Amino acid sequence: MTISPTIKKNYLQKLAEQNKRSDGRKFSDYRPVSIEPGVISKAEGSARVKIGNTQVVAGIKMVMGEPYPDTPDAGVMTTAAELIPLASPDFEAGPPRGNAIELARVVDRGIRESNVIDFEKLCLEPGEKIWVVFIDIHIIDYDGNLFDAASLAALAALYGARMPIERLEEEDRNAYIKKLDDFGIKPVEETVKNKAGDEEKVMSYYIPMREPPISCTSVKFNDVVVVDPSLDEEEIAEARLTVSTDSNGSIRAMQKGLNGSFTLEEIKKIIKDSLVTGDALRKQLNESAGR
């Protein structure tokens, strides 16, 4: 560790001894979160999420593709994250490295394993045609806790993602609409403004989604555990724990990082706090999506 992080560490530790954090929060306080869906007009779905100064944009694109041989009747999803040099003086241009890949994989797992997307309803013709859902996450401003920001942005973008059925051939489109109808999925009639500024009625089908688990990250330094670490806190953290919880109060995913350790008591406390935070964030996510 070089000199300036050491000074920062001493400062944050001293504050922590007085039950304080550098931005005035309590240990269990999350920073203010804002979720703005539909910010990118070219994307099928998109969202900008801010957690304090951290800012992330996620966009969804959907294309017709071929399924994997082992799941011939299910849609496919891929997640990519870019730690672009715009977001931090320490991010470099070039292909994604360890951090970006870890971030994308953790977000991907959170969505995939919890079956948030109803993949079976994204199949047009088993073994032949399915939707491929691309989730691309752009980090715009980096001030810590990318895991939570990126997952929340990806979920918010998916919630508002409208399937581009007008791009299908007419025959495929009609067959798919019938299939969705059999599943009991009805279109939403919406009024949108077209290029000339006139109002137009369109039928929209949204990606079929289930209630998602919400991830909440805490870090530990100097025997203090704080929720939603800022960049300063992340830099001096000894251990990190991300807990994903669902609306039933169950735990759906956990990931510990860094070379420090937690006691069982600490973990129980983190889970308790994560449930509270998760509920608040889920409420905000649903509100932003108008549900």
Next chain:
Amino acid sequence: MKSDIELIDANGKRLDGRTNDQLRDVKIEAGVLHRADGSCYLEWGGNKVVVAVYGPREAIPRHTQDPLRAIVNARYNMAAFSVDDRKRPGPDRRSREISKVISEALEKVVLIDLYPRAAIDVNIEILDAEAGTRCAGLTAAGVALADAGIPMKDIPVGCAAGKIGAETKDGKVSGGHVVLDLGKEEDNFGDADLPIAISPRTDEILLLQMDGHLTVEEFNKAMELAMKGCHDVSKLQKDALINKYAADVEEVE
């Protein structure tokens, strides 16, 4: 590429209702990012661009350093979700070229002699693309550089003009209207595109590209329109900076 869309009607009204010398709506905000030394968010029609400036800082890798001056590294990058068909992440030949011409345009106005061996990194992210991203990117870069306090002779600004609605018969092009700031359909199905960037105090041209077909008269008309567009946008750039720093001044008072 040709289409049956009528890009401009008999009254000179364009698809989106603009007249021939009208810009799309431009919105600029300075200092939007926490981490960057200087930043800017810009919306220009359907384009959404965010730019961050870092530096001057030591140029890395070392062999890129110039012992006599700073280098300006513009990096134009499109988000995968910014276009109709998903773009594969990472630089391609088009974005590398745009990065290069923007870097060169910016080096003309930045006082690079002040910072030997340094790099000034200008990261241009296109979040939503709808014709004219290089001008939008360069314009936002000008604001972000000023926001970062980088000494410059002027705040560079870009704008495009072009030609739409011409007829092609036996390989000969005739007719057409010279218009300011091409929209998406005009860019795709138009007859010529002329993006430029200038230093608005002196009207020096920092960037100029053209493709399509223009007579000399049409070129002169297009340049005149584009210059006027640049000057209009230049005012918005300055307003954005004043807005940001006026707020700071009030806080101090």
